[in-house]
Amino acid sequence: MDLKEKLVSSFLAFEEHIDVHSPVHDIRSEAIKTFETEGFPTKKQEAWKYTSLNTVLKHDYSVFPKQENSIEYKDIKKYFLHDIDTYKIIFIDGKYSSHLSQTTHDGIDVCLMSSALNKPKYKQVIETYFNKVATKDSLTALNTAFSSEGAYIHIPKNKLVDKPIQILHFSTGNEAALMLQPRNLIVADENSEVQIFERHQSLTDNPVLTNSVTEIYTAKRAIVDYYKLQNDNSNASLIDNTFVDQKEQSHCLVHTFSFGGKLTRNNLNFYQNGERIESTMKGITIIGDKQHVDHNTLVHHIEPNCESHQDYKGIFGDSATGVFNGKIVVEKLAQKTNAFQSNNNILLSDKASINTKPQLEIFADDVKCSHGCTIGQLDESAMFYMRSRGIPKKEAKALLMYAFSNNVLSSVRIPEIKTRITKIIANKLGVNIGFDL
Numbered sequence: 001m002d003l004k005e006k007l008v009s010s011f012l013a014f015e016e017h018i019d020v021h022s023p024v025h026d027i028r029s030e031a032i033k034t035f036e037t038e039g040f041p042t043k044k045q046e047a048w049k050y051t052s053l054n055t056v057l058k059h060d061y062s063v064f065p066k067q068e069n070s071i072e073y074k075d076i077k078k079y080f081l082h083d084i085d086t087y088k089i090i091f092i093d094g095k096y097s098s099h100l101s102q103t104t105h106d107g108i109d110v111c112l113m114s115s116a117l118n119k120p121k122y123k124q125v126i127e128t129y130f131n132k133v134a135t136k137d138s139l140t141a142l143n144t145a146f147s148s149e150g151a152y153i154h155i156p157k158n159k160l161v162d163k164p165i166q167i168l169h170f171s172t173g174n175e176a177a178l179m180l181q182p183r184n185l186i187v188a189d190e191n192s193e194v195q196i197f198e199r200h201q202s203l204t205d206n207p208v209l210t211n212s213v214t215e216i217y218t219a220k221r222a223i224v225d226y227y228k229l230q231n232d233n234s235n236a237s238l239i240d241n242t243f244v245d246q247k248e249q250s251h252c253l254v255h256t257f258s259f260g261g262k263l264t265r266n267n268l269n270f271y272q273n274g275e276r277i278e279s280t281m282k283g284i285t286i287i288g289d290k291q292h293v294d295h296n297t298l299v300h301h302i303e304p305n306c307e308s309h310q311d312y313k314g315i316f317g318d319s320a321t322g323v324f325n326g327k328i329v330v331e332k333l334a335q336k337t338n339a340f341q342s343n344n345n346i347l348l349s350d351k352a353s354i355n356t357k358p359q360l361e362i363f364a365d366d367v368k369c370s371h372g373c374t375i376g377q378l379d380e381s382a383m384f385y386m387r388s389r390g391i392p393k394k395e396a397k398a399l400l401m402y403a404f405s406n407n408v409l410s411s412v413r414i415p416e417i418k419t420r421i422t423k424i425i426a427n428k429l430g431v432n433i434g435f436d437l
Contacts, residue, residue, distance in 0.1 A: 003057050003179075008036050009061045011145055018148065019121035024117055027131050031144035038138035050323045050355040051294045054235045056263050059207045063146075065093040071203075073100060076170060079201050080121045080230035084416045086197070087144055087165045093172055094180045096149060098284045109154040111166055115184050116152040127420045133215050133245040133271060133389055140241050143181045143213040150183040150212075153223075155192040164195040164414060171236070173204025184214040188222035188250075195225040195414060202236040219275070225253045227417055231260040231424060234289070242336050248274030248303075255412060256283040257421055257430055260291045269298045272306050272334075279308040282408045283423070284426045286401075287320040288348075294323035301334040308338075313346040313405045316352035327359040328369060346378060346404060398429040399424040 001009075011032045018025070041048040071092060072181060080088070085109045090100040103110045109122075116122040117130075134140050144360055151167045171178055180200075201210045218224050230238060238261055244252050249260055258264050270279045285293045299308040314322045324343040345354045358371040378400050386396035402425060412418040 004039050004062060005061065008032065008144065012381055013064070014146060022117060023127055023287070024130060025124060025149070028145050028147065031141040034141035034225070035138050035145060036135055037044065038141070041138060044147075046424070047063045047296060047325065050321075051263070051265055051292065051394045053263070054370070056209055059177040060173040061177045061207070061209055063179055065095070065175055065178060069303040071172060076100075076201075076203070079166065079168060079170075079199060081166060081416050081420065083102075083196055085163050087163060089165070089167050091149065091169045091182065093170070093174060093178065093374070094149060106269050108156065108159055108161055109152065113150040113152045113185060114148055116185065119150070122152070125187060125358065130185060131215070131218055133217070133243040134213055134241070135243065135269065137238055139211055140213055140352070141209050143183060143241070146181045147183040147213075148373055150185070153184075153186045153194065153196070155188045155194050157189040158191045159189070160192065161194040167196065167198045169200045169210070171202045171206075171208045173202070175206065177207040178209075180208065180209070182212050184212070186214065186216045186220050186224065188216075188224050189318065192219070193219045193223040193225075195412070197227045197229070197417060198370070199229045200236070200238055201231060202233045205233055205235050208232075208236040210238045212238065212240050214240075216242065216244045216252060218246045218252050220247050221249045221253045222247075225413055226255070227412070227414070228254070228256045228266075229421070230256070230258045230264055234262055234291075235261065236261050237263040239267075244270045244279070246270065246272050246274065246279065249276045250274070251278040251280070253280040253411070253413075254282075255408070256295070257424070258285040260282065261291065262406065263292045265294045265296070267296045269300075272302055272308070272382075273302045275303050277303045277306040279306075280411070281308070281310045281433075282411060284405045284408050284425070285312070285313045285314040285316075285322060286405075286425060288317035289320065290318070291320045292322070295325070297326045299328050299339065301328070301330045301337045301339060303333060304335040304337065304387075306334065306337055308340070310341040311408055312343045313352060313408055314343070315348065315404070316354055316402055317348040318350070319351040321352070322354040324354070324356040324358075324373065326357070326371070328361070328371065330360075330362045330364050330367055330369065332363040336368045337364060337367040337369065339367070339369040343373040345373070345375045346376065346401065346405070348377070394430065396417045398426070399432040401429055402426075
């Protein structure tokens, strides 16, 4: 039995443990039919032309972990933003860990999707937002079918969340191979603001496949500042599907830092439904060995006077492969749009490769839109200059690569995250850069 057949048959067992009278039951049922019809994406599909899931799907994944594993904070402390006070939503092998988490209902809802999907208190929000902006492609549908646990964050009108929210998923290795499908729902009401940090982390070398879906809704003048850190073990793979629905004068920022894992696919989709909206999508990818990272982005400009900014930097060594497929769509009514997209890459090895495809579809005539990509190597003249000033080759190389990615880091609004990313970059480059941030 292949993984697709296993998942379809497992849905019957999943239904036995959920409320079939839940408002999302029909949504789940339709979703599993979509996945059964379409299956996993293949390279025959244009959007997956350069990314194959074959090596990831060959494992016999456990869909439902059989046992709980208690881990202590000291064992995973290094993965937290522990130098600042935060709310924490922690999952161990797909199950909520109450003793590691710190949630709240004090003016804001930072809690669990399992609660939101099953309690009358949350019915109105779920019926209004759940699965409304997520596309109906096969992997998103698969997650929707099995949606039961993840983070539910609802920020009410005029509320500024006083500290960042961490969403951390750990896999312990209790299973020989494990598949996880977390589902997050973030709703920021009018004039609200929230900062979120998300990480998926395997604690062993056992294969892990995570198929995650996050829906983000920003109401009028709301601000959502979202950070994704992807620095997992070599046998962990992540398919991250994020969908953002923005209303007028809102601002959503998503920073994606991809450093680890076997295969990472980031599907990031912004839909601008209002005027004077800002959408910011930035990322840094630094990988080696045979790692693969694929960024697939979409910004859909629907109404006038809006902006979007995309800036992705990639550094690829050894036999690593990268993909960037960025698309900007400007509808006929979206006059005065200002859309910027850039993808710059450095190849450190003859065996490393990057496939990049920036796209523009413009149906309006009064817009400012630009897109472009570069692929090259480190500047030899800059290297020579630094070497002539007594900087060793290794450090000179690292400084150039840090400078290459620094403009992405400059837009990070949480200093502790900037410090954490800087240290990871230094570790990836094998040097102590020595910056005091």
